[in-house]
Amino acid sequence: MVVTTTATTDKPKAPMPAGRVLILLDGSRLSLAALEAAGEIASARHADVLGIFVEETNLLRAAGYGFAREVGGSSGLARPLEAAALEGRLQVLAEQARRSLQQTMARRGLVQTLKLCRGRVAEEVLNLMQPEDLVVLGRGGWSGIPGTRLGSTARVLLRQAPGDVLLWAEPRPRRQNRVVVLLNHDQGANHRAVRVGAELARRSNQPLSVLIRTNPEDDQSVAEDILTYLQREGIAARVKRIPMASAGAAVRALQEEGATQLVVSRTSNLFTDQGAEALLSELSLPITVTP
Structure with missing residues (x-):
């Protein structure tokens, strides 16, 4: 019919929702695209913006082991994962996140704050989120390669967030x-x-x-x-x-x-079958999941 x-x-x-717009930042290209989308939404809603940058504790702990290695994204070469170097990179990324957030929201005259956290990404977001809030994250930034299976952070937020979750992808x-x-x-x-x-x-x-x-x-x-x-x-x-x-x-x-x-x-009972993740992964478009 x-x-x-x-x-x-x-x-x-x-009436527009009264909550804030939360944006997860990690320095990736898709994260910056999601930041622009979050700015457009916040501007339309006249909402405050909270940027979230999380230093993942599991990654920091892994750097403390002598056998830990990281693989270059372009070179494919493995090299030691050193704690001091990792801490330095995270500080640089956090500062980049702060500048990007300020510049993006200043163009729109929006109030913004950056929250620096250390812990597990999903847990930190859930601790900060209220029922009327919207959280925006780039699908590739926190979940791996765009178009692949959703990562653990996205899965936890989709199933447990008290407010709306926007998985941002650049629509074709x-x-x-x-x-x-x-x-x-x-x-x-x-x-x-x-x-x-x-x-x-x-x-x-x-x-x-x-x-x-x-x-x-x-x-x-x-x-x-x-x-x-x-x-x-x-x-x-x-x-x-x-x-x-x-x-x-x-x-x-x-x-x-x-x-x-x-x-x-x-x-939706769509999420009770195993095809739900395939649905979300196959579609190259922004997806908002509501409670």
């Missing part, structure tokens, strides 16, 4: 450009995801698609309620019911919609 609503200009807009150009929200049939778990999708569609000036994974016997009231909400918010949107099938089927549905951004609730 497909139902379409037309945007209107005289409808009240939903597409002929169609739509924000897509992927939902369960259960509307109770979907309200926040729909709200976030509506905000993204409005901010990016793109139409919205809502895909509801459902069984044939499920009633249509969920789709009707979502359409009523979106129409009230003046969002150009369409709703589709898709079969409750595999993660691969969900990927194909997203590709057919021409998705440039994806919003999905972590309560």
Whole structure:
């Protein structure tokens, strides 16, 4: 089933989230791209920005062992992992993170703070995050090579963060450009995801698609309620019911919609099967996961 609503200009807009925008910084290229995205979001929300740079304790501990080695990213050569040299590199990266954060947010007139932490990345972020906050991280910076399986930090944040998590990837150009929200049939778990999708569609000036994974016997009231909400918010949107099938089927549905951004609730039963990680890894687009 497909139902379409037309945007209107005289409808009240939903209030922007009141929380902060948190951005994880590690000096990688994708981390800097995620920083720009975080700046755009914070500017639209008029939100404060908290930059987070974490000195990973496991890495520092490893440098204390004489047999520890690091492999050059371009040369492929192994060399001793020395604690003093590692500490020095981390200090340089932290200073680079501070300058990048200041410059990016100053251009937008935003209030920003950098928090330097030592510990495990996911734990430090969870300690700093509040339910209305959004945390942004570059998928390749904390998870390894872009397009590969998600790393431990991303997996922990996706499953435990009290607020929204944006895994930033540089979207590929597409002929169609739509924000897509992927939902369960259960509307109770979907309200926040729909709200976030509506905000993204409005901010990016793109139409919205809502895909509801459902069984044939499920009633249509969920789709009707979502359409009523979106129409009230003046969002150009369409709703589709898709079969409750595999993660691969969900990927194909997203590709057919021409998705440039994806919003999905972590309560979605998609995350209960082993295909969820493949879904997140295969899609080269920004993905926001809501509680």
